[in-house]
Amino acid sequence: MKRLHIAVCLMVLILATCITENIAISHYYNKLDVMLKDASKLCLNNEFEDAEKKTIDLENYWDNSAENVLSLFVNHNVVDQIGYSIAKLEPSIISKGSLEFITECKTASTFLKHLKEDEEISLTSIF
Amino acid sequence: MFITIVRTVILYITVIIAIRIMGKRQVGDLQPGELVVTILVSEIAAIPIQDLNQPVITGVIAIFTLVVLEILISLLSMKFMWTRKLVNGNSIVIIRDGKIDQTLMKKLRVTVIDLMEVLRGQNVFELNQVAYAILETNGSLSVLLKPEFQNATASDVNSVHQTDRGFPSLVISDGVILKDGIYLAKTTEEKLMDTLNSKRIKLKDVFLMTLDQSGSNIIIKKQKGG
Numbered sequence: 001m002k003r004l005h006i007a008v009c010l011m012v013l014i015l016a017t018c019i020t021e022n023i024a025i026s027h028y029y030n031k032l033d034v035m036l037k038d039a040s041k042l043c044l045n046n047e048f049e050d051a052e053k054k055t056i057d058l059e060n061y062w063d064n065s066a067e068n069v070l071s072l073f074v075n076h077n078v079v080d081q082i083g084y085s086i087a088k089l090e091p092s093i094i095s096k097g098s099l100e101f102i103t104e105c106k107t108a109s110t111f112l113k114h115l116k117e118d119e120e121i122s123l124t125s126i127f
Numbered sequence: 128m129f130i131t132i133v134r135t136v137i138l139y140i141t142v143i144i145a146i147r148i149m150g151k152r153q154v155g156d157l158q159p160g161e162l163v164v165t166i167l168v169s170e171i172a173a174i175p176i177q178d179l180n181q182p183v184i185t186g187v188i189a190i191f192t193l194v195v196l197e198i199l200i201s202l203l204s205m206k207f208m209w210t211r212k213l214v215n216g217n218s219i220v221i222i223r224d225g226k227i228d229q230t231l232m233k234k235l236r237v238t239v240i241d242l243m244e245v246l247r248g249q250n251v252f253e254l255n256q257v258a259y260a261i262l263e264t265n266g267s268l269s270v271l272l273k274p275e276f277q278n279a280t281a282s283d284v285n286s287v288h289q290t291d292r293g294f295p296s297l298v299i300s301d302g303v304i305l306k307d308g309i310y311l312a313k314t315t316e317e318k319l320m321d322t323l324n325s326k327r328i329k330l331k332d333v334f335l336m337t338l339d340q341s342g343s344n345i346i347i348k349k350q351k352g353g
Binding site: 013014018071076 | 179180181182184185188191192194195198199202
């Protein structure tokens with residue numbers, strides 16, 4: 001019976017960890033995706049200063065919060081790829097490289113989307 | 128490098144906890160299901176240690192999931208016979224009444240050479256001595272010899288009077304009284320100290336002392352300067 005109790009406790013812990021992981025990934029995906037889309041829109045409207053501000057906010061949010069939490073659950077290579085894309089945003093907006101900026105926004109957004117999809121419970125992820 | 132050390136320590140502790148939760152059976156005779164879990168646990172633990180890009184938590188979660196599965200399967204096996212049969216299989220009698228079941232041996236892919244090797248491992252060198260040989264689910268072979276080849280026991284020899292003295296348990300180790308040992312020897316600390324006092328030996332001078340239920344004891348004193 002003692003072992004059954006331990007098994008139940010472990011099961012609860014495992015499930016809690018998995019749910020926390022999924023919630024964290026969804027939360028960061030939603031927030032970062034919105035920020036990336038906003039930055040892209042501002043750039044398309046030639047509002048480069050606002051786009052730069054948005055990019056700095058995005059970078060700070062990534063460095064101070066998202067990267068640390070996501071690294072706990074996800075393969076670090078994937079997190080690094082998103083980090084590289086986000087790091088390229090500020091230089092490209094400063095140099096007014098709209099196309100490059102929008103491409104990097106889209107790349108970061110796609111990496112995030114894949115990350116979310118890979119961790120979601122679905123037949124595609126399992127097999 | 129430090130990360131590798133820390134990760135190794137974390138996963139080492141995780142595997143120790145996992146094996147302890149799964150129980151002592153896991154260490155000794157492994158059933159097929161237990162063997163699978165043991166192999167998988169060692170493989171999974173190695174991945175986050177070697178690949179620093181892999182989060183440690185993925186390894187820990189995988190190991191504990193296997194532990195949960197193992198506990199649930201073993202509990203189901205206790206409750207339902209079909210689960211036990213499904214996971215562990217059945218014990219199979221390959222020698223019955225001294226006759227080898229050749230069909231079964233073929234089915235199990237056990238050669239006579241394999242059989243003789245296992246029998247020799249059990250000090251049986253002649254096949255005609257064996258009454259029954261059972262291939263257990265953990266792969267070991269249990270052998271029952273024909274009555275005429277079995278060793279005589281105390282009950283077979285009427286003149287020998289045997290009393291159960293239990294087994295000698297370690298009651299003092301390096302000057303420290305072991306409570307488990309005292310419990311097994313069915314004695315008390317006071318009685319133990321009386322025995323030492325009667326022999327004029329101080330507790331701190333005892334290297335080891337064993338005691339059985341009849342009171343028979345062996346005391347080895349510490350070496351001087353040791």
